Amino acid sequence: MAIQIPVVKGKTLSTEYWLGSLSFSAIAKYVKLPENSDWDDVFGGKGEQEAQRKLNKTRVTNEIVPYLLKSDDAFFSSLALILVPASGKPLQEGSDYKFLPTAAEGKVGMLEIDESVDMFPADGQHRTAAIIDALKQDRSRMTPQEVPVVLLPYFDKDKLRQHFSDLNLNAKPVSQSIGYAFESRDPIVIVTKRIMKDVPLFNKRVNELSNSLAKKSPDVITMGTLVQAHHILLEAFYGPKYKDNAEITALRQLDPSDEKVETVAQKLQDVWEVVIENIVEWDLILNGKAQARELREGDESTGTPGYVFAFGIGWQAIAMAAAALIKDERDDWSEDLAHCLRAVNWRKGDHWHGIAMVGDRVNNTGPGIKATAGYILREGSISGPGPAVNSLMAAAPEAA
Known part of the structure; x- marks a missing residue:
């Protein structure tokens, strides 16, 4: 039995395609993930070229699936799906698919795809x-939902392989900070926007455009660094399942000025x-006696170095x-x-080597943080340190 999809036929240079939408149930039934062994021959055989980068299952489970299940206005951009016959031969009109235009030589019509494709x-x-995982968790709600294709x-x-390369190499995702700046659902981002106004140092001094600060x-x-620091802190205040805490989830889609946001x-x-x-710096x-760049980079004319605390690694390490x-x-x-904070010599120098710096460069990495x-x-010299403090101190190498 063929699957039927209302589509619009299009063409870019020599590449023909069809635009339509598929229900989540159809996606689960007809789309095979690249990790499926059925694709081994298509990509050169087992052990040869991989079909795609490995699926990040943690990202799917912890980020994308909850986005679908918890958001009434969730939306995905279109999936690019290649129709591959079971025979492995080129897709043939008549046997593998039929395009039935609604008018003579029209671009709008019905695409019938054989189930073997x-x-x-x-x-x-x-x-x-x-989509497949969300369907398993809430079949009644997810089954009729549709995604553009x-x-x-x-x-x-x-x-x-060339289609895959074109679609992935030419795709340039926006920076994390820009994504957060436009985010209106995520409670952590909403709280961060409140902090950006309420904390005088952050007010109009948070970069919402890039993932790092220019010299x-x-x-x-950056907004991305501030959001990540807030994840670290809120986990400490509310526990490992802080994202599911009622006080946090109640903030979804609220305006940052809402009094409920103020509590968190x-x-x-x-x-x-x-x-x-x-x-004190x-x-x-x-x-107004110094610029932020001066705290980061120091004064070249006098050879005075800047401070580690003024970099992303400093902010996140302090939060940790x-x-x-x-x-x-x-x-x-x-x-x-x-x-x-008062006990640390924050000036960049040899004492930071192997901790926050490699040579004369601040090294913003997970282990470095x-x-x-x-x-x-x-x-x-914290007296009577507990397990969390002890664990972090054990991760810090001796200063040079």
Whole structure:
């Protein structure tokens, strides 16, 4: 039995395609993920060229599936599906498919695809996997949902691989910070937008366009870094399942100015107030006596180096150190954090080598962030450290 899809026929240069939509149930039935062994021969055989990059199952399970299940206005961009006959031969009109225009020589019509034809997701394997998983979790709600599709005919292995290359190499995702700037559902992003206005240092000094700060940027932090720091801190305040906490989930799609947002934001604001008050150089920014770039890069004319705290690794490491103190339920985590921040020599130099720096370059990596957080706590000589603090301090190598 053939599957029938209302489509619009199109052509870009020599590539013909059909535009339509498929229900989630049809996606689950007819689309085979690239990891399926049926595609081995199409891509040169087992052990030869891989069909696609490996599926990031954690991203599918923790990010994309919840987005579908929890968002009433969720939307996916179109999947690019290549129609591959079971024979492995080029797609043939008449046997593998039929296009039935609604008018003579029209572009709008019905595409009938034989059930023996498989659909390969040349672009959209993670969205496809999420649709399949969401369907399993909530079949009654997900079954009738539809996703836009671009259907392309299979000609041969080389052409299929070229389509995949074209679709993935030429795709340029927006920066994480831009994505967050336009986000209106995610509670953590909503709280972050509130913090960006309520904390004076962040007000109009958060870069919402890129994932890193340019050398001469007047901003003190990127939105992406601030959001990641808030994930770290909120996990400390609410526990590992903080995203499912009722106080957090209640913030979905609220305006950042809503009083419910303030309740959560205040916890984060308390942390940033301790940080900013105990790194005195931030006062120079607030009082207009220095530029953020000067704190990062230093003064070339005098050879004075900048400060590690002014980089993304500094912000995230400080958040991680604060989170460890909060997790250990210390009598006054804010006082301990203040002591640690004051004890650190934040100037870039040899003492940061192998921790936050490699040579004369600040090294913003996951291990570097963890090592820097441990170094901050170790420099503060925290008395009676708990398991979270001990774990971080153990990750910090001895300074040079």
